[in-house]
Amino acid sequence: MPANRINEQTSGVYIIAATPFTDQGALDLHSIDSLTDFYLEKGVTGFTILGMMGEASKLTEAETTTVMTRILQRVNGRAPVVVGVSSPSNQHVQRLSQEAMGLGAAGVMVAPAPNLKTDDQVYGYYAAIAELLGADTPICLQDFPQTTGVHTSVGVIHRLIDTYPQIVMLKHEDFPGMRKLTQIRKQSEADARRRISIMVGNGGLFLPQELLRGADGAMTGFAYPEMLVQVCKMFAEGQADAAEDLFNIYLPLLRHEFQYGLGLALRKETLRRRGAIRSAYVRKPGPVLDATDHEELGRLIARLEAALR
Numbered sequence: 001m002p003a004n005r006i007n008e009q010t011s012g013v014y015i016i017a018a019t020p021f022t023d024q025g026a027l028d029l030h031s032i033d034s035l036t037d038f039y040l041e042k043g044v045t046g047f048t049i050l051g052m053m054g055e056a057s058k059l060t061e062a063e064t065t066t067v068m069t070r071i072l073q074r075v076n077g078r079a080p081v082v083v084g085v086s087s088p089s090n091q092h093v094q095r096l097s098q099e100a101m102g103l104g105a106a107g108v109m110v111a112p113a114p115n116l117k118t119d120d121q122v123y124g125y126y127a128a129i130a131e132l133l134g135a136d137t138p139i140c141l142q143d144f145p146q147t148t149g150v151h152t153s154v155g156v157i158h159r160l161i162d163t164y165p166q167i168v169m170l171k172h173e174d175f176p177g178m179r180k181l182t183q184i185r186k187q188s189e190a191d192a193r194r195r196i197s198i199m200v201g202n203g204g205l206f207l208p209q210e211l212l213r214g215a216d217g218a219m220t221g222f223a224y225p226e227m228l229v230q231v232c233k234m235f236a237e238g239q240a241d242a243a244e245d246l247f248n249i250y251l252p253l254l255r256h257e258f259q260y261g262l263g264l265a266l267r268k269e270t271l272r273r274r275g276a277i278r279s280a281y282v283r284k285p286g287p288v289l290d291a292t293d294h295e296e297l298g299r300l301i302a303r304l305e306a307a308l309r
Contacts, residue, residue: 012045016221038276080106107138203258223270
């Protein structure tokens with residue numbers, strides 16, 4: 001595969017990019033550019049766009065193409081870009097994947113369709129997607145049962161790895177799931193299986209522990225991406241304790257941003273306050289911060305800045 005594609009050795013921080021809107025809910029192209037620049041300036045390894053936290057399900061097909069094209073053009077080869085293509089329709093996954101790869105994406109991320117109940121159903125779904133997309137499209141499996149309602153077992157993950165070389169990455173978001181991460185790594189080593197990249201999500205809430213268990217980096221969207229970058233770099237350099245100390249300084253704000261139902265609004269508001277986007281608008285249906293939420297967020301940001309000083 002070309003050098004700019006994701007592969008089994010991919011590591012670092014692939015930021016889950018927010019999708020900026022105006023206060024009226026339209027796409028904000030200016031803020032797409034400024035947010036892309038912000039992420040690059042903070043040192044991210046790559047991008048993951050049109051994910052669940054990118055509000056992909058709230059975009060029209062035309063808007064999806066606009067966002068994808070705009071970010072890929074703005075990045076201009078400076079970092080790999082993975083595109084989320086999840087959909088209940090296999091044909092839509094195929095069409096969007098072809099469009100993304102044609103525009104220069106580094107790979108695609110796919111979550112399972114809802115309501116898959118058995119191991120054979122989960123395997124069959126991903127097998128069909130891998131066959132549709134072909135050997136030249138690198139695939140990241142998104143394991144996020146809290147949202148999809150689908151449990152992807154360690155056995156299914158290994159069956160897929162054994163059968164489809166284009167499956168090169170797992171986005172690990174099972175919760176609790178660190179034991180699952182360990183099982184994947186240990187069974188892979190014991191059976192001499194192909195090792196794939198494992199990137200972790202869940203806001204980065206367990207990042208130090210997951211790195212110690214064999215994760216290769218983070219694929220998440222904290223509004224202070226420079227922390228994720230520094231922590232992963234320090235771990236790679238063998239400074240695990242120092243990396244965890246740094247992580248702990250940011251932990252109160254990271255934990256606050258991780259709240260289900262409210263987290264995206266908090267993240268966007270923090271990005272707005274940092275000058276990365278012009279509006280914190282979340283498309284409907286979506287959360288809206290009240291006065292107390294704003295005051296609380298401001299206090300946590302102030303405490304973080306004081307601690308960093």
